[in-house]
Amino acid sequence: MTANLRLSYFLPAIIVLVLAAIFWSYLGEIKDGKSIQDLPSALINKPAPTFKLPGISAGDKGFDSASLKGKVTLVNVWASWCPPCRVEHPRIMQLAREGIPIYGINYKDKPNDAKGFLAELGNPYKAIGADRTGKIAIDWGVYGYPETFVVDAKGHIRYRHVGPIMAHDLTDKIRPLIKALSK
Amino acid sequence: MMKARFIVILFATLAMASTAGAVEPNEILKDPALEQRARALSKDLRCVVCQNQSIDDSNADLARDLRVVVRARLTAGDTDKQVMDFVVARYGEFVLLKPPVNARTMLLWSGPALVLIFGAIGLVSWFRRRGTAASEGLSADEEKRLAALMDDKTVSGEAD
Numbered sequence A: 001m002t003a004n005l006r007l008s009y010f011l012p013a014i015i016v017l018v019l020a021a022i023f024w025s026y027l028g029e030i031k032d033g034k035s036i037q038d039l040p041s042a043l044i045n046k047p048a049p050t051f052k053l054p055g056i057s058a059g060d061k062g063f064d065s066a067s068l069k070g071k072v073t074l075v076n077v078w079a080s081w082c083p084p085c086r087v088e089h090p091r092i093m094q095l096a097r098e099g100i101p102i103y104g105i106n107y108k109d110k111p112n113d114a115k116g117f118l119a120e121l122g123n124p125y126k127a128i129g130a131d132r133t134g135k136i137a138i139d140w141g142v143y144g145y146p147e148t149f150v151v152d153a154k155g156h157i158r159y160r161h162v163g164p165i166m167a168h169d170l171t172d173k174i175r176p177l178i179k180a181l182s183k
Numbered sequence B: 001m002m003k004a005r006f007i008v009i010l011f012a013t014l015a016m017a018s019t020a021g022a023v024e025p026n027e028i029l030k031d032p033a034l035e036q037r038a039r040a041l042s043k044d045l046r047c048v049v050c051q052n053q054s055i056d057d058s059n060a061d062l063a064r065d066l067r068v069v070v071r072a073r074l075t076a077g078d079t080d081k082q083v084m085d086f087v088v089a090r091y092g093e094f095v096l097l098k099p100p101v102n103a104r105t106m107l108l109w110s111g112p113a114l115v116l117i118f119g120a121i122g123l124v125s126w127f128r129r130r131g132t133a134a135s136e137g138l139s140a141d142e143e144k145r146l147a148a149l150m151d152d153k154t155v156s157g158e159a160d
Helices: A002-031 A083-097 A111-121 A135-139 A167-182 B002-020 B032-043 B061-075 B080-091 B103-135 B140-159
Strands: A073-078 A102-107 A127-131 A147-151 A157-162
Touching: A073 A083, A083 A102, A083 A111, A083 A167, A102 A135, A111 A127, A127 A135, A135 B061, A147 A167, A157 A167, B032 B061, B032 B080, B061 B080
Parallel strands: A073 A102, A102 A127
Antiparallel strands: A073 A147, A147 A157
16 A cells, blocks of 8 residues: 555656656757757668659760669759758768769759859769759658768668758768768 | 628638648649549648648648649559558658558557546546545544534634
């Protein structure tokens, strides 16, 4: 009877503590710069979609899924009209200088705007596919811009980053992952 | 009479407004049966940009693109389930406004029932405990104190 009574006294406190721990862990994630609106990709550890995209303007080299086999690659979905794409661009350039093959999907852009963006900020991409209708981006499960995918040598998607890549994303996640996958 | 007509028109307009959603005229399929299926499916698909609206309600670009994709799949002859699977394969189960019942969502679905059951158990045991406490009655000591208090009251009452 008394043991029972003691438990029922403490039960509310225990429930509160458990909930507090859960909420605290969410707060921690927000503090680490992760938005709780970030969705996990449904394509993690699955093969990248099969597609073939033309280049930005007639005569430009396009980008198709066959390019993603044989080495660890990054696929960056960007547009000239997207301010965060501009923000992250120096980091994409930096990764390209480090020798990581980066492919671009130019999302719903005008050819002249896209070319202007690259002329101004530099072109880090080995090849760019122009996704004018956004259909291929849907195949990749893209919902915010920019988005960056790490694809392993087998052509499987291993990581998805939503939003601009900041310096700490490079050191904490992207570089270590590429290093681990390249072994 | 005028008032009645006004009310009829008002409600007719409201009824139409509620079925319009965010679907643009150029998205609507020619086949009304297909369009109806597309509308029904769109109402169950979450817009991942706004996250608390269905793609049928949302004006977001991506919601429009997904409405178009849903319609294209239906026109190509997909079943309702195939269309939903197509979207889930790309965006995950989060896009389903009504989550499926499976091992991962067990707690989600059973949560309200569990809270209700535990609440009921708690209430019943609380009332039972209170019931037994009351039926035990007063101890001899308490009876004596009560009697003393009652005597006091009577005394002070008579003094008035």
